[in-house]
Amino acid sequence: MHRTRTAAATGLAVTLAVIPLAGMAGPSGAAPARAADGARARPATATLSPAPQSVHDRSDHLTVTGTVTLVAGPKTDAAALALVTKSLKAAGAQHVVRTGRVAPQAGRLTVYVDGPGAARTLTALGARGTAGLPAEGYALAVARGRIALAGKDATGTYYAAQTLSHLLPHRTRPGARVPGAVVRDWPATPLRGVIEGFYGTPWSHAARLDQLDFAARHKMNIYVYSPKDDAYLREKWRDRYPADQLARIKELVDRARARHVEFTYALSPGLSVCYSSAADVKALTAKFATLWDIGVRTFAVPLDDISYTKWNCAADKEKFGTGGAAAGTAQAQLLNQVNREFIARHPGARPLQMVPTEYYDLKATPYKAALAAKLDADVLVEWTGVGIIAPTMTAGQAQQARELFGHPILLWDNYPVNDYVSKRLMLGPYNGRAPGVPGRLAGITANPMIQPSASKLALATVADYAWNDRAYDARDSWSTAIEELAGGDARTARALRAFADVNYTSAINPRQAPELSAALDRFRKGGDARRLDAVLHDLQDAPGVLRDRLPDRAFAREAAPWLDATRAWAVAARDALRLIVADRSGDAATARQLRARIPELVTKAKSYVYVDLKGKRIPVVVGDGVLDTFVADAVAGR
Incomplete structure (x- = not known):
């Protein structure tokens, strides 16, 4: 669902440890973990992910x-x-x-x-x-x-x-x-996993298979299949799949079952469905039957990103009337028919899931009231929190959602999704979700980035939180995920940490490049220029290290323009540091030379682009507000 294009950039500030990038301590840079019951864990268990109860x-x-x-x-x-x-x-x-x-x-x-x-x-x-x-x-x-x-x-x-x-x-x-x-x-909440629900370049079949393997390693047990490139989910929802496409879905279903991951098929009929049509109900259940035959046991009917002020057929207006309450009643009728005529008649089927048209707030409305009162009690309702991208979430809000919708709530969390801001990667940890939230939910599903392998860094932290929210520490989890993706290699982990740091900011992680920012602040307060140059040198080398050594080769391919931009910005920042040193020492000739050269370096750093599904060239950003500000201040003599 990241359905609405909003530039969300608000959230709770994060208190971050000041750790030099050039000298991480321990394999994960984190303090030894403690068990939930207070027993101190030794290093062999400290980096278990998710952390056991x-x-x-x-x-x-x-x-x-x-x-x-x-x-x-x-x-x-x-x-x-x-x-x-x-x-x-x-x-x-x-x-x-x-x-x-x-x-x-x-x-x-x-x-x-x-x-x-x-x-x-x-x-x-x-x-x-x-x-x-x-x-x-x-x-x-x-x-x-x-x-x-x-x-x-x-x-x-x-x-x-x-x-x-x-x-x-x-x-x-x-x-x-x-x-x-x-x-x-044991898990803190029953359902934990990923919903492929973003707009933009879809994941490949191979990437989906790989994600199912990744989910299993992190004790995630649900994958919701809702890719926007599959026309048979939306525009052609009534039509049967061609044999080759159905075979690919079956391969996903089989892989998921082998990994103890529940494959959820999400059919979105809202663009054209006639709620009062018996033929459409039959078409929907018939479509589900074709998926049942290849092994799917969990089904969802998303009704988001549609208008409930305009019916798709005159019969619906005649039967239900107009307004939010009418829409809620019509949707409940459709879902109840599917629940009773398909789910209930197929032993082994999991509870039906649905996404309401109002999925993103806690405001009492006629639509929500009708849905709560008339929808079958065992249907799971998906909700994104307070906002399409919720900067924070509390247990009280989760409980309020349960009461407002009158049904079990499956959280559809729009992180680390980046379809609304495809110029950036979201490589920070899952944050802003308070302890106690999972216990009020039927589960948590995270909407990932367009880049599947790059999404793993954030998704590993989602898995940690969903399994054991009481022991969850965002920075520790992030460090452990970095170590895992680096394959246990210290040099690769340092490079990945430096790169992730300058691609950190999001609605739930509002501070960009926290570790680099700390290094710059130390220098501004009288720190050693050589120490800062070592940090920038590591950042400059990080893209090459990741391309050469990162075990998941797809990560480097997906992140290519951001890797190039990172190196270019690090080169410009190192020259900016030399400029500051030259200004302070009175070396006017060197300062003039650097001031003449740095603008070209900045232009190069800004030149790298991500090409989206429609061929649009989108300039990427890394370390924005940190690297560019440092360079601009140096050139301006501030």
């Missing part, structure tokens, strides 16, 4: 042996078993022998996944089992030559396997030592 470190450890015995319960999730096996081999195990029942063998690591063996081993290792956990919760223990993990359900087991994959090291041979730990974990 409870982590206890043990003083012992285990060793990854050459042969590992894997004991699985009779109905253990196949995807979880595959992930455990893959993670053990990546940690140095040469053989993973699977069995249904075995006693621990001396000198051999034994791993229990679900079943009675896992339950007994969890107890023996001082861990609580899965009793009392909500859906998708899990328990995991690593200690004394054994690993045990169990889920409340199949998805919980899969998430336990994901956590284990983060705890195990990467080694090419046996012998790795793994610190002991006990984890008990």
Whole structure:
């Protein structure tokens, strides 16, 4: 949905740590995390993403042996078993022998996944089992030559396997030592994921598949398919898909199921639907049936970005009248028919989702009142917060939305979407959402950027918040996401952090380039010019480092004009610093030379463009208000 083009630039100020870009501390630059129950986590668990609800470190450890015995319960999730096996081999195990029942063998690591063996081993290792956990919760223990993990359900087991994959090291041979730990974990809100709902250049099929893999790693469990380039979702909503397009959607559905992600198909009939038409209801349910046949089990009917003051057929005006209440009544009737004639008649279907035409505020209106009163109680209503892009959100607002719409609320959060300001990348963390919001919601879905790989930095922080809002720290989560995307390489992480810092600002992160700004402020207050030059040098080198070393090669391709602009602005800023030094030292000749050269550098920095879906060339911005201001002030002698 970022439906309305607004230049949102308001929000809460963020208190930011002052950290020199040239010398980050630790793998993530963050202080050690604490478990939700107060237990201090050691580095092995401090960077788990999302942060578990409870982590206890043990003083012992285990060793990854050459042969590992894997004991699985009779109905253990196949995807979880595959992930455990893959993670053990990546940690140095040469053989993973699977069995249904075995006693621990001396000198051999034994791993229990679900079943009675896992339950007994969890107890023996001082861990609580899965009793009392909500859906998708899990328990995991690593200690004394054994690993045990169990889920409340199949998805919980899969998430336990994901956590284990983060705890195990990467080694090419046996012998790795793994610190002991006990984890008990569950999500803060039932639905957590991504809605591909932006305007502009659509994601490729390969990018969508990759996003499903990324979602699984971060314990996100929903992907809403709503791309604007799919005419069969809107303009041709009544028509069946051609076989090749349906086959691609099926591939997405199959990948999602294999990753424990729920694929949601969002059909938007509002541009032409006649609410009172039995034929249109039949067309809608028939379309859903074709998607059901390829495995879709979750459906949505977005009714946003349409007019409810103008009907698509005369019969609707005759039946419902006019005004907001009439529109709410008509929409409720359509949705109820779909809910009763399709969802209710298909065992295994998830609750129907809908997007109201008024999706973005907390004002009581006749439309909302009609929808609340007449829409079936089990339908999920999507809402963006107070504003199309909500700068902040509180638990009270989430509760008020629940009461106003009279239905469970699925948050459609318009971050890090950039379709309304495609000149910029949104690489800051998820911010401005208070603790307690997820508990008042049916779930959180984030609307990403046009650039799928670049979106991962922000989406990882969304996943952290949605899973465990009480332990969430935006800057710590951002640091961990940077480390992950950098593949654990310190130089790449420094480069990505520098680049993300000058692409940080948004409606929910109003301060641009917080770390670079801090370095400039130190210099203005009498700091060493060499220290600032080192920061700018790192920024100048960052684009090249990312192009050469970033594991996700698509990131560099998507961010190409912003990478070029970053390097150019860093070159101009370094010359601006030299100009300031020359002015202060009275070196007039050097100052004249630099003042003559810098305008050309600025022109070059402003020359890079993003070409949108329609071929429009849009000049990109990086570090705006920071880099350009520093350079302009230097040239002006301020």
